[in-house]
Each structure stands twice: as C-alpha cells, then as structure tokens.
Amino acid sequence: MKCPVCELGCNIKEGEYGRCRMMTNRDDAIEERFADRYSTLFPISIETMPTLHFYPRHKFLQVSSIGCNFSCPGCISEVLTMGTETICAALKHLPPEKVIAKAIKENCKGIAFCINDPTVSFFTFLKLAKAAKKKGLLVGFSTNGYFTRDALEQLIEFTDFVNIGFKGFCDDRYKSCGVSSSAPVFRNLTHLFEAGVHVEAAAIHMKGYEDEVRQIARFVESLSADIPFQVMRFVPFGEADIEFEPTIRESEALCLDLKQQLNHVYLFNCPGTELLNTCCPDCGTTVITREFFGPMGSRIIKTLPDAICQCGRQPVIKGDIAQLRYDEHGFFGGYRTTRAFEMLHAIMVCIGADDPEKVSRLWFDLFESNYLKEFHETVQLPGEYGNIIDRLSQKTDCVETGNRLKQTINTTLDLISSKTRDVERPTVYYAMGYPLFALNAERFETNLVEAAGGNCLNKRLTRKGKPGVTITREELMAWNPDIIFISGFLSCPASDFYDYCIKHDIRVSAVENNRIYDHFPLWDFGSPRWMLGLMYIANTLHPQIFNFDMEKEANRFYTAFFNRPFDAKKANRSFYRV
Ligand code: SF4
Structure with missing residues (x-):
C-alpha cells in the first residue's frame, strides 16, 4: 500500500514500515507507529525555530517527534532522526487537547513543529494543528518540504507559518539525502506562498556549492524579494566531511552577494556575525539586532519601535513584536536538546555502551528522570565529569570501562592542576566564531582554561546567552587578554580571527603578539576528548611546564576509547563520531 504523505511514496506491506520507519501498514491502512507521541514539548522563542519575520520574540510551544523521510549527511538532529528504534521508548504520549492545554498554560502564541520533519508524524500533527486553530x-512548522500535494493541501488551511529548508537546487543534492528530486520542494514553497502562508526559506551553504544557494535564492526572488532567506552555514555534525564546512567569512561573502537580489538574507551558525540583523532594504539602517543563540538559532537583542526604520520603511513582518523576550532554559529549545543527547552519546561510545539496546534503555531513563536539567549544570564542570560517566556506566553495566575513562580524565586533570597551583596565570579570552562572541562565564571551556592554569576573563561576564553573548570592542579592549582561544565547536580559523581584529582595530596583547589559537574540532567541548583540549591549553599557557606530545596523546586516547588510532584528517563536528 502506498503512503500518501510524502513524495517518496513508499509501498508498505502489511506490518512493515516505510522508509522513515514512522509509518506502517496496519489492516490495509497507512498509520503512524507512534501516534500522539513526542520527543520534545516545551516553549521556545520563535527565533529559535528559526522564524524571523513572524510574530518576532513571541513564545511558541515546540513539538517534535523522531525519524525523518530524508537521510542527509551532517544532520544536526541525527540522534532523533536516525535513531528511531533506540529512542522510541522514550517518547511522551500526549493527546492533542493536552498539548494545546500546555501551550495555553505556558502563554504560547502557538505551536511550532520543528527539529524533525512533521511529514513523518503527519496525522498527529494534522490533528494537533486543527485542534490548535480551534x-x-x-x-507552523519547519520542514524539508517533501509533502505530497494532497498532504500539504490538507495541512495548509491550518497553517500560519513555515520554514522550508532546501538541501540544494539540483536533484543531485537531494539524491545525497536519499530522495530523487528537488522539484516537490519548490512546488510546495510556491503553493504555501500563494496560499498566503508566511514562508521563510532556508538553504544550506556547503563549501563548493555556492551556486546551489544562488539558484535557490533566484527562485525565491521570483516569488518575492521580501521572503526572508536563511543561509545555514554547513557544520558537519554527522558523518559528513569537514572539507564541506565553509568559514564564517566565506558564508558572509555569499550572503552579501545574495543581498543584491533579496531584501532579507540571514546567516546562521556563525557566532559574532552581523548578518543576523534585519536591515532596512532602502537605507541599510539596522532595524532589529540579533545574536547567535545556539545551532540554527538566534535571539533579538534590540529593535527599533515596531521595527520601523527612521526613513519610514518597514520590513515585511507579520504580527506584532512581543515586548519581552523569552529565553529558553538549559538544553530546552531548538537543536540544543539534540546536542545534549550527543554529549551523552559521546560518553557512551567511549565506555562501549553504544549498542542499540543499551542506548534505548538509557534514553528512556533520561527522559523519565528529567535528567537533562541536572546534566546542563554538571556538564559545565570538568571536575564533575566523572560523576556523569559513573551514572551512565552504572545504567549501562559498563562500570569497568567507565572507571577507566574516568580515571584517565581525572589523572590528567589532577596532574595539570597540581603543576599549575602556584604559577602566574595568563589572562585568557574564549570566543566562539568571531572575536566579539564571548562564551558564557560558566561555560565548560572557561572552566577548562582555569583547570589548565589560566585566568579566564569570560568569568567577568554578567549577562549570558546560548552559549555566549556579543560583547563590545571596548569591553574586549579593557580585558586585554594575553591569549585568545577559539571554540572547537563553531569555529573560525585563527587567521580570519586575527584579520577581523585588525580590521576592527581590536588592539589587545593577544592580537599584537599573535597569540590566538583555534582547537582541533571538538577537543574542548561535548565529548570526553576535551581531555586533549585541556592538555593543549596547558601546553599553550605554560610551555615552560608542559610539553604534551598532542599527536601521541591523541593516539593513546583514541585507541583506548574509540578503538582506532587518531587520524587528524577525519575531523567533523559530531560529538560522538570520530
Ligand atoms: S512519510 Fe515515510 S512512509 Fe510515508 S512516503 Fe514518506 S518516507 Fe515513506
């Protein structure tokens, strides 16, 4: 029997599953395997989704399930989209009226299905959308746009806003995601736009595929130059190769190019970029200022009254701008939840607890015990990391390997802290992406600097964001760090960082002495590999004390905990894949 929901059109035999593993054929009818079941249900600000020109700053109830009809390399939600069988036991069952009641209780303006694709939970979402409208x-929802005409037609009358994500322009880009053609996505964007739904288009920028993005932009322009266009700088979260990751500078250059055609082009996954701001298409004045707020996310910092420019022009924005901003807590909101699961998964890989049965048991336990809240606090502290390892290894019967990992990490921590106890501490500033995006005071990386015998200036920050805030040039100048580190998660080459400082006249010791250091991907956060980052920081801060041979140390660590030697060419930004 043919599934009518998406253009993959799976023929599903009785009792079997479709390609997404979310639909089945039961008694000659296509139905969902996990109807009314959700992986996330919590309020977010709409900019986290992200949607930028629709009821800005308003609170929406984020809902998501698991699974996907696509299989894109580098998927940020991989843990939810590909791990259907391991995570399904942890889903929370909630009938539509209870979801609506939750949205109303939380003072949400509406419901936003995002993080995974609503196609794979189509019947659940359709029911929910109808109930919500009542x-x-x-x-609204974020989607890869692969609905069949009929499915979209059913949904459209209950839909107010959509973020439609393009994998590319040509069919080849879609083939790499396991589907045959890009045509349905363009068709559906057109249909949504013509039906009066608020649409924003998102396109992935992979290095070397700039023309794909340009062609998508041209198509969007043919509908309207006012459609907000979101460029997602590609970050290889899954198995994808890091060679496809453009630098922030390269993505900015592409966006500036696209601004010739489109009125509102935005750049994501680039902490510190100014290209998240809304500028007046006539005079260029900044009307809404935003900053990075986690992968694929943003938040509003300030706005002109009603977003009207001094020249009188108003950007096309649907709905009012909420007076107050809603900042999500901890890992709750957008793709941060998937990052939390990947961090836990990274430990499980290292202790040999990543077989599907153990992962499934653990996800269930973590959801049931609401552990993510506690995890957000403890995971920021290198000295507490051993307790997280203990918890996971006990739950998965991997105590021996857990102890080995904990001991390896704690021995290194103790060694470095004992040797740096009475030494002079150089001042260190920790940025993510561009120079003026400072990691939060309590972030893991800032604690890593302190553990390595540094005086981390980020500790002076009193405001915070996810995972940091934009500071001014003057603030950084006043701090005058001896040394600067750039995050190994969302990064920027040290040479680009240096050029930015020179261009913006950021005169601090670290720049003048060219003491700016980037990290090997994910050696400073998100995975037990941070132990290597700690050694690297210690080498950099105290070369008179430490001379760790990083190649050798990495080889030892990878062999012991990933069962393979270290290979610098195999870098990506997944927390648990090496
Ligand atoms: S929704 Fe799932 S089962 Fe249905 S056609 Fe798409 S991939 Fe196949």
Missing part, C-alpha cells in the same frame, strides 16, 4: 493558536 483554540485560536497559530500553527
């Missing part, structure tokens, strides 16, 4: 809530 209660006067707004309804």
Whole structure:
C-alpha cells in the first residue's frame, strides 16, 4: 500500500514500515507507529525555530517527534532522526487537547513543529494543528518540504507559518539525502506562498556549492524579494566531511552577494556575525539586532519601535513584536536538546555502551528522570565529569570501562592542576566564531582554561546567552587578554580571527603578539576528548611546564576509547563520531 504523505511514496506491506520507519501498514491502512507521541514539548522563542519575520520574540510551544523521510549527511538532529528504534521508548504520549492545554498554560502564541520533519508524524500533527486553530493558536512548522500535494493541501488551511529548508537546487543534492528530486520542494514553497502562508526559506551553504544557494535564492526572488532567506552555514555534525564546512567569512561573502537580489538574507551558525540583523532594504539602517543563540538559532537583542526604520520603511513582518523576550532554559529549545543527547552519546561510545539496546534503555531513563536539567549544570564542570560517566556506566553495566575513562580524565586533570597551583596565570579570552562572541562565564571551556592554569576573563561576564553573548570592542579592549582561544565547536580559523581584529582595530596583547589559537574540532567541548583540549591549553599557557606530545596523546586516547588510532584528517563536528 502506498503512503500518501510524502513524495517518496513508499509501498508498505502489511506490518512493515516505510522508509522513515514512522509509518506502517496496519489492516490495509497507512498509520503512524507512534501516534500522539513526542520527543520534545516545551516553549521556545520563535527565533529559535528559526522564524524571523513572524510574530518576532513571541513564545511558541515546540513539538517534535523522531525519524525523518530524508537521510542527509551532517544532520544536526541525527540522534532523533536516525535513531528511531533506540529512542522510541522514550517518547511522551500526549493527546492533542493536552498539548494545546500546555501551550495555553505556558502563554504560547502557538505551536511550532520543528527539529524533525512533521511529514513523518503527519496525522498527529494534522490533528494537533486543527485542534490548535480551534483554540485560536497559530500553527507552523519547519520542514524539508517533501509533502505530497494532497498532504500539504490538507495541512495548509491550518497553517500560519513555515520554514522550508532546501538541501540544494539540483536533484543531485537531494539524491545525497536519499530522495530523487528537488522539484516537490519548490512546488510546495510556491503553493504555501500563494496560499498566503508566511514562508521563510532556508538553504544550506556547503563549501563548493555556492551556486546551489544562488539558484535557490533566484527562485525565491521570483516569488518575492521580501521572503526572508536563511543561509545555514554547513557544520558537519554527522558523518559528513569537514572539507564541506565553509568559514564564517566565506558564508558572509555569499550572503552579501545574495543581498543584491533579496531584501532579507540571514546567516546562521556563525557566532559574532552581523548578518543576523534585519536591515532596512532602502537605507541599510539596522532595524532589529540579533545574536547567535545556539545551532540554527538566534535571539533579538534590540529593535527599533515596531521595527520601523527612521526613513519610514518597514520590513515585511507579520504580527506584532512581543515586548519581552523569552529565553529558553538549559538544553530546552531548538537543536540544543539534540546536542545534549550527543554529549551523552559521546560518553557512551567511549565506555562501549553504544549498542542499540543499551542506548534505548538509557534514553528512556533520561527522559523519565528529567535528567537533562541536572546534566546542563554538571556538564559545565570538568571536575564533575566523572560523576556523569559513573551514572551512565552504572545504567549501562559498563562500570569497568567507565572507571577507566574516568580515571584517565581525572589523572590528567589532577596532574595539570597540581603543576599549575602556584604559577602566574595568563589572562585568557574564549570566543566562539568571531572575536566579539564571548562564551558564557560558566561555560565548560572557561572552566577548562582555569583547570589548565589560566585566568579566564569570560568569568567577568554578567549577562549570558546560548552559549555566549556579543560583547563590545571596548569591553574586549579593557580585558586585554594575553591569549585568545577559539571554540572547537563553531569555529573560525585563527587567521580570519586575527584579520577581523585588525580590521576592527581590536588592539589587545593577544592580537599584537599573535597569540590566538583555534582547537582541533571538538577537543574542548561535548565529548570526553576535551581531555586533549585541556592538555593543549596547558601546553599553550605554560610551555615552560608542559610539553604534551598532542599527536601521541591523541593516539593513546583514541585507541583506548574509540578503538582506532587518531587520524587528524577525519575531523567533523559530531560529538560522538570520530
Ligand atoms: S512519510 Fe514518506 S518516507 Fe515515510 S512512509 Fe510515508 S512516503 Fe515513506
């Protein structure tokens, strides 16, 4: 029997599953395997979704399930989209009226299905959308846009806003995601736009595929130059190769090019970029200032009254701008939840607990015990990391390997802290992406600097964001760090960082003495590999004390905990893949 929901059109035999593993054929009818079940249900600000020109700053209830009809390399939600069988036991069952009640209780303006694709939970979402509209809530979703005409037609009358994500322009880009053609996505964007739904288009920028993005932009322009266009700088979160990751500078250059055609082009996954701001298409004045707020996310910092420019022009924005901003807590919101799961998964890989049965048991336990809240606090502290390892290894019967990992990490921590106890501490500033995006005071990396015998200036920050905030040039100048580190998660080459400082006249010791250091991907956060980052920081801060041979140390660590030697060419930004 043919599934009518997406253009893959799976023929599903009785009792079997479709390609997404979310639909089945039961008694000659296509139905969902996990109807009314959700992986996330919590309020977010709409900019986290991200949607930028629709009821800015308003709170929406984020809902998501698991699974996907695509299989894109580098998927940020991999843990939810590919791990259907391991995570399904942890899903929370909630009928539509209870989801609506939650949205209303939380003062949400509406419901936003995001993080995974609503196609794979189509019937659940359709029911929810109908119920939400009856209660006067707004309804929207993020999607890869692969609905069949009929499925979209059913949904469209209950839909107010959509973020439609393009994998590329040509069919080849879609083939790499396991589907045959890009045509349905362009068709559906057109249909949504013509039906009066608020649409924003998102396109992935992979290095070497700039023309794909340009062609998508041209198509969007043919509908309207006012459609907000989101460029997602590609970050290889899954198995994808790091060679496809453009630098922030390269993505910015592409966006500036696209601004010739489109009125509102935005750049994501680039902490510190100014290209998240809304500028007046006529005079260029900044109307809404935003900053990075986690992968694929942003938040509003300030806005001109009603987003009207001094020249009188108003960018095309649907709905009012909420007076107050809603900042999500901890890992709750957008793709941060998937990052939390990947961090836990990274430990499980290192202790040999990553077989599907153990992962499934653990996910269930973590959801049931609401552990993510506690995890957000403890994971920031290198000295507490051993307790997280203990918890996971006990739950998965991997105590011996857990102890080995804990001991390896703690021995290194103790060695470095004992040797740096009475030494002079150089001042260190920790940035993510561009120079003026400072990691939060309590972030893991800032604690890593302190553990390596540094005086981390980020500790002076009193405001915080996810995972940091934009500071001014003057603030950084006043701090005058001896040394600067750039995060190994969302990074920037040290040479680009240096050029930015020179261009913006950021005169601090670290720049004048060219003491700016980037990290090997993910050696400073998100995976037990941070132990190597700690050694690297210690080498850099105290070369008179430490001379760790990083190649050798990495080889030892990778062999012991990943069962393979270290290979510098095999870098990516996944927390648990090496
Ligand atoms: S939603 Fe798409 S991928 Fe899933 S079973 Fe239906 S046609 Fe196949």
